[in-house]
Amino acid sequence: MGGAHDSAVQIYRLLYQAYGPQHWWPVDSPFEVMVGALLTQNTNWKNVEKAITGLKHADMLDAERIAACDISTLEEIIRPCGYFRQKAARLQKLCRFYIGHDGLSGLQAMPTGVLHPRLLALHGIGPETADSILLYALDRPLFVIDAYTRRIFARLGLTPPGAGYAMLQQWFNGQLPRDAHVFNEFHALIVEHAKRHCRAKPDCIACPLRQCCDHFTLQN
DNA sequence: ACCCAGGGTCATA
DNA sequence: TATGACCATGGG
Numbered sequence: 001m002g003g004a005h006d007s008a009v010q011i012y013r014l015l016y017q018a019y020g021p022q023h024w025w026p027v028d029s030p031f032e033v034m035v036g037a038l039l040t041q042n043t044n045w046k047n048v049e050k051a052i053t054g055l056k057h058a059d060m061l062d063a064e065r066i067a068a069c070d071i072s073t074l075e076e077i078i079r080p081c082g083y084f085r086q087k088a089a090r091l092q093k094l095c096r097f098y099i100g101h102d103g104l105s106g107l108q109a110m111p112t113g114v115l116h117p118r119l120l121a122l123h124g125i126g127p128e129t130a131d132s133i134l135l136y137a138l139d140r141p142l143f144v145i146d147a148y149t150r151r152i153f154a155r156l157g158l159t160p161p162g163a164g165y166a167m168l169q170q171w172f173n174g175q176l177p178r179d180a181h182v183f184n185e186f187h188a189l190i191v192e193h194a195k196r197h198c199r200a201k202p203d204c205i206a207c208p209l210r211q212c213c214d215h216f217t218l219q220n
Numbered sequence: 221a222c223c224c225a226g227g228g229t230c231a232t233a
Numbered sequence: 234t235a236t237g238a239c240c241a242t243g244g245g
Contacts, residue, residue, distance in 0.1 A: 037226085042228080044224080049224080060228095082240080083242085084242080086229090125228085130229070147226085
């Protein structure tokens with residue numbers, strides 16, 4: 001990773017120095033991480049927390065119980081996180097997958113090369129959700145590409161504007177150590193950075209990346 | 221009254 | 234392959 005022109009590493013260092021460690025999903029069970037990864041699709045994390053709290057309060061944060069739950073009951077519990085009909089169905093599919101693969105220990109025993117395509121084959125799990133599950137629940141070193149990553153790095157002129165998911169992921173993989181901890185922090189730092197500078201006020205004096213912020217080009 | 225949020229699927233051209 | 238519509242709640 002110590003090459004002469006490792007732009008990704010530079011950005012990582014700037015973000016880390018600015019915001020510090022993010023410790024995403026450290027205390028929760030891997031299963032809860034999987035649920036969160038699914039429920040957060042295009043959704044504010046605060047709303048996801050409400051849905052997960054609702055599941056806990058109903059004593060429903062469990063693969064067997066979610067899988068066996070009446071769909072309309074599940075919909076009502078997760079309603080605050082939006083798209084609740086889609087997500088209730090997707091959540092049950094994920095839970096049946098989880099059970100069918102012998103739970104956490106079964107998933108942990110599977111190579112990423114086998115597990116990844118099976119996750120993608122599930123209806124409602126695309127590239128980002130699959131990678132989030134693999135990275136944040138199962139500790140596999142995959143770089144999660146989200147809308148923030150696309151915008152910020154394209155805006156910095158580091159990645160091609162129209163690059164697809166696989167190409168962007170390859171770009172990061174080529175510049176970073178294949179280390180799940182680094183990928184974990186990096187993606188979380190990107191999200192944290194976007195939250196602070198997305199459409200916030202023009203306080204870019206404090207922006208550790210300078211020219212990347214949304215309000216530079218979002219309207220113009 | 222907008223705009224958008226830690227996406228994904230499907231229909232169309 | 235590449236857009237557009239749709240899903241839906243809650244906070245700014």
